[in-house]
Amino acid sequence: MQIFVCIKQVPDSGQIRVHPVTNTIMRQGVPTIINPYDLFGLEQALRLRDRFGGEVTVMTMGPPMAVDSLRKALTFGADRGVLLTDRVFAGSDTLATSYALSYLIRKAGETWGAPDIVFCGKQTIDGDTAQVGPGIARRLGLSQLTYVSGIDDMDLTDRQILVRRRGDHGVQVLRSRLPVMVTMMEGSNEIRRGTQADALRAARAEIVQWNAATVGISDTSLCGLRGSPTVVKKVFAPTARDEKAEMISTEGISPSGMAEALVDQIFSRQPGLRDDLFRQAAGH
Amino acid sequence: MNTKSSRPAGGGRASMKRELPERFRSYRHVWVFIEFEHGRIHPVSLELLGEGRKLADQLHVDLAAVIVGSGRAALHEVAATTFSYGADVAYIADDPVLADYRNEPYTRVITSLVETYQPEIMLLGATVLGRDLAGAVATTLKTGLTADCTELAIDGERSLAATRPTFGGSLLCTIHTLNYRPQMATVRPRVMAMPTAQERQSGRIVEFPVDLREEDMITKVLDFLPDTANEAAQLAFADIVVAGGLGLRTSENMQLVRDLAQVLGGDWGGSRPLVQKGWIPAERQIGQTGKTIRPRLYIAAGISGAIQHRVGVEGADLIVAINTDPQAPIFDFADIGITTDAITLLPTLTRVFRQRLAVNRMAG
Structure with missing residues (x-):
């Protein structure tokens, strides 16, 4: 089977600093990682390949340096990496991103075989929109299966897939038909340690690089900044959450004393919550 | 891009x-x-x-x-x-x-x-x-x-x-x-x-x-398994959440967190390292790659408050941090802080909450 996994190279959020004067993200020297949510899709893809055979192709759109993330994905065992990179994509919002990625996926499909499943990250840790996966599904006519907590069964002959999907109030058990676009829930699996052989192969592998023209995009007005309906008008720092925490004093005070003071403080800050707790305790 | x-x-x-x-x-x-x-x-x-x-x-x-x-x-x-x-x-x-x-x-x-x-x-x-x-x-x-x-x-x-x-x-x-x-x-x-x-x-x-x-319709709904009240899935919607971190030192001490959550009628979770250590299941992880919570009250016990944790909890109305290290980043975004050992404070805090609620039950 053919499995495509869309990943995104993102700045490691633990290392992000905001310039105190200009309010811009200081990217200099911030290490990049594969968006953590994408790895749940990658691991699921590798498991399906282990069971059903076939190939796992990882792909991304980004600047030339995004090859690092693709190479990293190869160390886990993916078969090949493809980068779509072109200046015309700069400044893409989610609509323009799904436009470009849909062309990338089509071209990859023509090259290695149409995908049975396209995995996308549930969301990214930098944009956090959860919109690109659904956008791709819509554009390519794939059935959309987001927030999947497990793939229970798949039949390549009759093209059926059985999944559990995390809803707001419970789990849906869904049967759909390939090809599908899947986003996996966090915690649904854990990315494997790649083998030594994978690491060696990844180091030597050639990452396929395509641009807008190669994937067949002729109308660049739908790409990048021009193709993005949303416009960022203002970027600013949030007003700080009060000051520092109000500290409960501990000097020479027993644990009971501390606990009493803490409860007093909580109740005085949240009288509504206190009243609700009392009401519940009184059995109303 | x-x-x-x-x-x-x-x-x-x-x-x-x-x-x-x-x-x-x-x-x-x-x-x-x-x-x-x-x-x-x-x-x-x-x-x-x-x-x-x-x-x-x-x-x-x-x-x-x-x-x-x-x-x-x-x-x-x-x-x-x-x-x-x-x-x-x-x-x-x-x-x-x-x-x-x-x-x-x-x-x-x-x-x-x-x-x-x-x-x-x-x-x-x-x-x-x-x-x-x-x-x-x-x-x-x-x-x-x-x-x-x-x-x-x-x-x-x-x-x-x-x-x-x-x-x-x-x-x-x-x-x-x-x-x-x-x-x-x-x-x-x-x-x-x-x-x-x-x-x-x-x-x-x-x-x-x-x-x-x-x-x-290509996709069929075969079944729906509703969440029960105590399930981890409710964590994201809980009004009160108590969570533990590495400061609890042993997995047994997670019980202290669960006890407090139970007295308050709330839910419980933990930071990412606890999932990695196997102290709590993945669906109880609070933070960037886990659950984002926005309770009315969040009590973090022995959690240092790395940015990955912060982004998952800062929507809470009131954040209470218990940590022995006065320099822990959690005190930068908590509303109320106390520098003490969570292992000692948690059982006492549970007792005090229980007493206050019991007194009120009698009054009611």
């Missing part, structure tokens, strides 16, 4: 003048998609009606509720509820195919409603359902969608100014959809205030005919 949010500030974007094309100029009214699943209206939909009412008043247009599902009586009851929360109009799409949420038929119905009645703004909850639906609808309509907004306003030119956090809350950005309609936005539960219901308000109901056949 860069998403919106990863683009640095400045750079002339704001000066880029975009004109609203002629075909969109007649788009009017504010819509709120009402999440109605398993007989319940999601509270976020009512919160959005409150927010939508303000936007509609400012624009001098109607506020409409969009209600999709199956069963005439139930959907009309939902419509009545939306009227009491401020809606002027309710669009109802009623069909057995729409009984359970599925992306395909819901996207079709919403898209066709939008094309027929042409709203200028559409708001949805940033829930699992809302996020699944909004992305598909916006892509089909080729319009702008801003996720997880924390503030909505109207600027001078009838344009929706949607403000959202980016980079884990380290920056905010205000996003506009200047030359497409509708302007779409999602808002997380509990971000907007719950409006007060007004009794016996009435409104106009528009029944929207749908043409859907079950045999055309």
